[in-house]
Amino acid sequence: MFAYTTEHLRMPLSSPRIRESPRDVKPEGFPMGAPRHGQLKYALQYAVLAPSTHNSQPWLFRVTDESVFLFADRSRGLPAIDPEDRCMLMSCGAALQNLTYALDALGFRYRVSRFPDLSDPDLLARVDVKARSRRDIDTSALENIIARRTVAPQNAVLSPSVEAVENVQRAIEKGGASMTLIRPDDIDIVLQIVDEHLADAPILAKEEAVWRHPNRARSRDGIPGGAQQQSSSIFMDPAGAVFGLLATHGDRMSSWMRGGAALECGLIAATREGLAVSLSSTPLHLSHVRKQIGVALSVDGAPQIFLRLAGSNSSPGPATPRRPLVDVMIHPGFSA
Numbered sequence: 001m002f003a004y005t006t007e008h009l010r011m012p013l014s015s016p017r018i019r020e021s022p023r024d025v026k027p028e029g030f031p032m033g034a035p036r037h038g039q040l041k042y043a044l045q046y047a048v049l050a051p052s053t054h055n056s057q058p059w060l061f062r063v064t065d066e067s068v069f070l071f072a073d074r075s076r077g078l079p080a081i082d083p084e085d086r087c088m089l090m091s092c093g094a095a096l097q098n099l100t101y102a103l104d105a106l107g108f109r110y111r112v113s114r115f116p117d118l119s120d121p122d123l124l125a126r127v128d129v130k131a132r133s134r135r136d137i138d139t140s141a142l143e144n145i146i147a148r149r150t151v152a153p154q155n156a157v158l159s160p161s162v163e164a165v166e167n168v169q170r171a172i173e174k175g176g177a178s179m180t181l182i183r184p185d186d187i188d189i190v191l192q193i194v195d196e197h198l199a200d201a202p203i204l205a206k207e208e209a210v211w212r213h214p215n216r217a218r219s220r221d222g223i224p225g226g227a228q229q230q231s232s233s234i235f236m237d238p239a240g241a242v243f244g245l246l247a248t249h250g251d252r253m254s255s256w257m258r259g260g261a262a263l264e265c266g267l268i269a270a271t272r273e274g275l276a277v278s279l280s281s282t283p284l285h286l287s288h289v290r291k292q293i294g295v296a297l298s299v300d301g302a303p304q305i306f307l308r309l310a311g312s313n314s315s316p317g318p319a320t321p322r323r324p325l326v327d328v329m330i331h332p333g334f335s336a
């Protein structure tokens with residue numbers, strides 16, 4: 001049950017401090033002397049910088065002094081493009097990965113329990129946080145989380161080095177999934193399958209349009225103008241790019257969480273390598289298409305998302321917005 005604390009009397013919910021954008025988080029801004037829940041709230045700002053399908057940010061958090069609970073926010077689901085909540089779970093997995101990256105960078109010890117309460121399928125993870133084991137902060141790790149973007153293909157046309165791509169592959173494997181590189185000859189096979197399943201899908205376009213906000217500067221979710229890409233178009237401009245298909249062991253809720261975490265490991269590694277990555281998850285929203293693509297490309301595991309990796313000389317365009325923490329916290333009983 002929710003109970004107001006004395007903190008609330010001092011700091012109403014409309015306080016600009018808890019309404020501020022997580023995009024403004026600073027690696028040097030860790031509140032060293034704050035109570036633990038204030039420190040965990042700081043770490044959450046990195047969690048919510050994770051990628052999410054259509055930037056829907058389908059997560060909710062509850063923070064106590066000892067733990068962070070991650071829930072799926074099913075109300076932010078995309079019924080047409082994500083009928084199984086697969087991408088939702090991948091997005092939440094990416095947020096969990098970012099949270100653990102931030103805790104590592106801040107020197108906290110922690111333990112992650114996935115699906116800790118099987119009677120509540122929305123409770124995806126509990127992260128029990130122990131004392132900090134060191135006082136220094138890995139600011140460059142935090143900067144990488146802030147710098148990560150998914151970008152429009154037109155911003156990235158240079159060939160990535162073999163070494164950089166292998167580093168991304170290794171990071172994905174370390175995260176618990178795999179990335180199969182798609183040979184140029186196989187791109188036509190993928191495109192054929194994509195076309196076959198997206199040719200007559202106006203409902204997908206409609207749902208996508210709901211999350212596109214070309215001229216809404218105040219929106220805290222969705223995709224602003226300049227950061228937009230066509231979900232089926234990452235293969236349209238193959239110049240210089242390398243394509244990969246991320247696959248998981250199994251194809252159920254826990255696999256999707258793991259896949260999202262591994263995806264974020266790859267994206268952060270790509271950021272470190274200076275690579276630009278764009279993503280495409282349709283028509284993989286249909287389980288039989290995931291199977292079809294897996295067979296066509298001889299992928300070991302369940303395909304989850306396509307990646308396009310390339311070098312870029314231009315800036316990635318405007319960052320996508322994020323909802324303030326107060327909008328993603330279930331229990332507002334925290335202080336800054």
Ligand SMILES: Cc1cc2nc3c(=O)[nH]c(=O)nc-3n(C[C@H](O)[C@H](O)[C@H](O)COP(=O)(O)O)c2cc1C
Pocket residue numbers: 049050051052053054055087088090091094148149150151222223229230231232260279280281282305319320
């Ligand atoms: C599971 C998942 C699926 C995604 N699918 C697509 C996609 O099909 N097409 C696309 O353009 N972007 C896709 N994205 C990228 C999101 O649009 C992007 O993460 C979001 O707009 C936030 O922007 P950012 O990654 O730059 O922070 C996907 C991201 C995730 C995590």
